[in-house]
Amino acid sequence: MVLQSTKPLILLSALFASFWGSAYAAIGAPSCVTFQSANGTFPIVSQKRASPVFISPDDWPGVQRAAGDFVADVERVTGIRPTLTNLTLSSNSSSIPKNSLPVFVGTLGKSALIDSIVNSTGLDVSGVRGQWEAFVSKEVQNPVPGVDRGYVIVGADKRGTIYALYEHSEQFGVSPWYWWADVPTTKHAELFVTSDGCAHGTPTVKYRGIFLNDEQPALQNWAMVKFTNGTGSPQLNSPFNHNFYTSLFELLLRMRANYLWPAMWGSAFGVDDPLNQFFADRYGIVMGTSHQEPMMRSTPNEFSLFGKGAWDYVNNKDNIYNFWLDGARRAQPFESVFTLGMRGFGDLPLSETTDISLLESVIDDQTAILNTAYGSSAKAEEIPQIWTLYQEVEGYYDDGMRVPDYVTLLWADDLLGNVRRYPVISERNRTGGAGVYYHLDLVGSARSFKWITTSQIEKIYEQMSLAVDRVATRLWILNVGDLKPYERETEFFLTLGWDASRWNPDNLDTFVSGWAQREFDLKPQQANLVVDIVGNLTRFNARRKPELWNSTVYSLINYREAERWLQEWDTLEKASTSIYSILPASTQPAFFQLVHHPVSASANLARLLVTVGRNNLRSSQAFLSTNDLADQAEELFEHDWDFENQYHTMLDGNMMDQTHVGYYYWQQPMTNSMSAINRVQKRKQALAGFMRISLEGTQGAWPGDNPFQCALGYNCPPPTLTLDSFSVFPNRFIDVGAGGPAAFTFTVSSNASWLQISPASGSISPDNAEQRVFFNVKDWSALNGGMNIAQITFTGTSKGQPAMSVSVFFDAAKMTPAADFHGFIEGDGVVSIEAAHATRNSTANGIAWTNLPRYGKTLSGVTPWPRTDEAFQVGAGPTLEYDFYNFHSIGESGNITVTTLLTPSNNANGADRPLTIAIGLDSQNPVVQQPMPDAAPGKQAAAWDGVDGFAHTAIIPLATNFSGVSPGKHTLKIMMTEPAVVVQKIVIDLGGLRTSYLGPPESLHV
Structure with a gap:
């Protein structure tokens, strides 16, 4: 297949x-909004009248604030703003207008109004009660005395209610990016919800957030204009005050995020504006600090401002301890996730001689700090904490360092979107669970990338769905740099974390x-x-x-x-x-x-x-x-x-x-x-004359001398163009150009009638300095089998100068496969195949190679699916087969090289299970290959590194050599041995492979 x-x-x-078109439902969610009245609908706005919205005054402040956004969103859509009123049980229904159809909003166990309605109507909330961030909404009968019908929006907790409100807003047609990306709202005169309403259970990922890292220059400059009078915070001149952050908090909540690592390089969240932490908690955003900022303190900035001594836990332990204790006490009243551990100052590794016992003592002291800061209000094991296994810290873990079981292990990608490690089976029962730190943006080696969107949603899905499969779902954090221009990909990451089950x-x-x-x-x-x-x-x-x-x-x-x-x-x-x-x-x-x-x-x-x-x-080329x-x-x-x-x-x-x-x-x-x-020099003629020609496929130019003409670089023979009957491009070209200020005309002739030339003549001048001439075979059936040779002559004529003539040979190779062959055909000495275009795809234990559309560099990627932990012996697992036909081998030696182009996936299944794949040809013994070489703990393999390493070229070229390959039909086999390998393309070198970034275009298929 x-x-x-x-x-x-x-x-x-x-x-x-x-x-x-019309406004669209929340992305990936079942629709509960319509713009026309029908049976089974409840009006939000109808006949220019809005249903009033009621909320209990004892509900969370963040819910009350979001309810204000809800009525504003209704107005954005319809032009009519519903009233928003506090309703207490003591006031009964006297404040509800007669004959109105009210909307009631609130949180189970926090809103006396909602609890009363649930009790009186028998509304089934068993699916959300006690669940994290779950919600349900539904039309109910007789919700309060004197009201026949109402629509109830109920959250299991604070954010459950907030997300329920924003779910409706998005389905009304209000984008989460309405302010941040100037997205207009489509207007509708009528607005209804379905009587069955919307519902959502516990999210896939508990904590889902972003990291405003690398926020200079774009975000900082913009925020300075938008949120200050040109002067930032007193200590750091940071523009990231509570006005900035509350706009961001709303955006995050509208995307169903709940977690933030704030800007940190030129800022300090808890210092720049004393209201920052207060408003985060009020809105419902859980605050953290980045992988290298322990104990809710912005490091290095806060330590530079308030710390004493050096960032050295051996020689300055007491001062650092007290610095961290102050940070924990400052965060204690608010919902937080504490980052544990210690890196070097300014996101650098600690000394290579760092003793793991020292780092374990750091964790022990940080546990003591939490116990001191929280006192009787919470035990350390009840406080959310993460240990980020980032770069060298992962090496500490591999070398045996451990943290308490209740601490979340936050695995990291390689900074370019390839997760370095997922939890193995023995790590999946930790009470603290695991998560992933992922990058859309980077400031760092081997090259920063910050300017424009460069991440494929398909790649994000492939990597993060593996995180779901491997139960790394306690916390996801996404490095978004300046936030813009990564809006779409940021939202997808958060949407996947909200409900991964919706996507495949x-x-x-x-x-x-x-x-x-x-x-x-x-x-x-x-x-x-x-x-x-x-x-x-x-x-x-x-x-x-x-x-x-x-x-x-x-x-x-x-x-x-x-x-x-x-x-x-x-x-x-x-x-x-x-x-x-x-x-x-x-x-x-x-x-x-x-x-x-x-x-x-x-x-x-x-x-x-x-x-x-x-x-x-x-x-x-002159x-x-x-x-x-x-x-x-x-x-x-x-x-x-x-x-x-x-x-x-x-x-x-x-x-x-x-x-x-x-x-x-x-x-x-x-x-x-x-x-x-x-x-x-535009007035100087080239030494070799007024006419220059350059052939496709070479850096050489004729006449005259050029290092690319032949090995000597001078006195070279005439150049040669080659074409065969299965070349991907059906023609070849030669560029003709001026070698100086002299205008000239040229003609192109050949001694072979089967060669078509277009155009056969032309004029070149300083105003039209170059022209392309194409050559192709008129009718391959008229040629003899094997090599057919033609001679081409370029003749140039320029006023007042001797005529010029340049000869070129044209070799046309006619090749004929077996009449009954179906598959890919050698052309230009290679066979190139997109991995998705397999001749056959076998299944083993319910696993088969599955296409990931749009994934990768050329067409797509294929990977074993579903991604289980199962591995296979060579030949026992799912296998892709590709039939191809060759006419040659390298140097006609019978040797060929198969290069399998794979996504640069890391050995993320653990040190004892590196990713492998088996490549086979016909009945020859398959060769088991490990695409990503082993590396020292916390390090990457040398082949991964550098601007031309695997990560930055976005591919692993895996070469496999085979011998004894005669001309004719063959079958290449790609065999699964370990899960999570992604194959994008296969290139078979039969002696003609040329250098390129993407590899040859796909070969012809018959």
């Missing part, structure tokens, strides 16, 4: 004439389509186009972070890779523009910042870097077009600023001032700087 594939690019024809590999597209309908009021057809736009935007940027792009990452000469890359961006930008241009003016700002800016700005950067690369190449490319590069470089400026002037903010062009080392550049471009 062939695994389901995905569309690699969008089609503009997907835009339909009928454009506007086949319905991830519905998250983006639902998001597009909610944010931009699109109909499903247009929302599906946005799915393609977003899917390809994140795919292109996840292949390699834009901060790591350069002028030669995508090959300028092989497989037309750089050209195809730019064509992909062109198609993507046209699709985005097609929607942006027809949106109402009120919706365009939201679409611009959430979709169109990242598409257009990324596309422009791609064009800039490829243009610089071509400029450098043409300079080495083409006059070098100067045109230099001009284009400078224009594209300045255009980068235009996108940033448009964002700021459209949205009145500074959220896009992150530098991103011209990295010199891991840290952000201080300004954007363009890569070096070259120029040639």
Whole structure:
């Protein structure tokens, strides 16, 4: 069977004439809202009259505040604001208008009003009572005396009620990003809920939150404008005051988050504004501090301000102990999760000589601090605590360090979205459970990435659904840097943590389509186009972070890779523009910042870097077009600023001032700087004459000398173009260009009638300095089997100069497979196969290789599913088979190399179970491979590291050699041995593989 594939690019024809749709239900949730009256509905607003909303005065302040948002949201949708009134049992129903249909909101066990209604109506709340953050809503009869019908919104606890209110608001059509991303609300005159209402049980993940890390320059500059008068906090000049944070708290609650690590590099949450912690608790946000900030203190800033001595627990224990004790006492009145342990000052590792016993004593002292700070109100084991196994700290764990069972083990990714470790079976029964610290943004080695969205929802799902499978669900924290521009991916991460059961590999597209309908009021057809736009935007940027792009990452000469890359961006930008241009003016700002800016700005950067690369190449080839490319590069470089400026002037903010062009080392550049471009003297003729030609597939240029023409670099023979009958590209090209200021005409002729030339002549001048000529075989059936050779002659004529002539050989290889063969065919000396396109897919113990649409660098990824802990002996597990046909081997030796391109997954099943996979060919013994090499505790393998390591290239190229391979039909086998391996592509080198970033395009299939 062939695994389901995905569309690699969008089609503009997907835009339909009928454009506007209605508001969309909460993403991934059953609908309980409608905009038309029908049987089984309850009015919120009908006939210009709003149902009054009642809440008990004894309910949580955060619930009362959220109820205010609820009535404001109703007004955003309908233009009519319901009344919001405190209703006590003593006041009975006298304050309820006669003949009204009221809405009652409250928390079980906290709201006397709700408890009374539940008791009097017999409303079944057994499914939510005592549950964490659960809720139910429903129409009830005779809720209070004198009222025939009412709609009741009931939370099991404070946040349960808050989430219930925001669930309704989102289904009304109010985006969580209505303020943060300027998303307009679709208007409706009528607004109803279904009588059965909405309900949700305990979330998948208990604590779900974000980390505002790496918040300079964008977020800090923007917040300084929005939330201060230009002056920040007295101690640190931080703009992150309670006005900023309460806006953020509301956003988090609307996305069903409940947890926050605050901004910390230039800030201190508990010091910058004394109201910050108070309002977090009041809103219902659980506060924590990052992996390197113990005991609710912002380190290093708070220690620099208030600490004494050095950050050295051996020689300065008492002062650090008291510093932590003050932090615990400050946080004690509020809902918090305490970070334990100790790292070096400023998110650095402690000394390599650090003794584990010292770190264990730190944990012991921190436990004592909690007991002191909380006294009789709570025991240490009752206070939520985490120990983050980040980088070298994971090494401490691997070396035997342990913390109390009630402490949550927070596993981390490798900073680029690949989780380093999940709990193994023996670790899944800890009372403190486990969680994951994940990154969308990074300041750190080998290269910071902060500018634009680069994370695939499909990748986030694959990694975090493994966390669900491995019971790492106590706490999830997402590093979002400046928060924007990661809005969509942040919401998906939190949505998955809210209810992972709703999502599977086949319905991830519905998250983006639902998001597009909610944010931009699109109909499903247009929302599906946005799915393609977003899917390809994140795919292109996840292949390699834009901060790591350069002028030669995508090959300028092989497989037309750089050209195809730019064509992909062109198609993507046209699709985005097609929607942006027809949106109402009120919706365009939201679409611009959430979709169109990242598409257009990324596309422009791609064009800039490829243009610089071509400029450098043409300079080495003595083409006059070098100067045109230099001009284009400078224009594209300045255009980068235009996108940033448009964002700021459209949205009145500074959220896009992150530098991103011209990295010199891991840290952000201080300004954007363009890569070096070259120029040639426009009035000087090249030494070899006025005409230059360059063949596809080489950096060489003729006539004259060039190191890429032959080994000597001079006195080289005429060049040769090759094409075979199963080449992915059906033609080859040669570029003709000016070698100086002289204009000339040229003709192209051949001694073979079977060779088609287009165009066969042309004119070159300083204003038209370069032209491409294509060559293809008119009719392969007319050629003899094997090699057919033609000679091509370029003749150039320029006024006042001797004519020039350059010869090129063209080799056309006609190859014929067996008549009954079906599968992939060798072309250009390789067979390239997308992993999803298996000939056969076998199942073992209910596990089969399953396609993850859109995942990875080219098309998709395949992985064994469901992901259990089961492993298989070689050949006993699920197997993918790929039939292919070869005509050659490397050097005709019978040797071939199979490179399996895998996602850079870590050995996350534990040290004794590294990820492995078996590669087999025909009846030869399969070869078991371990894609990610072993590493020292807390370290990564050398192959993972660096700007060209596995993580930053987003792939592990796993090479397997086979010998004794004769021409003909063969079957390649990919065999599961361990779970969680993801295969993206297979490339079989038969002697013709060329260097490229993505590998050859997929081979022809017959």
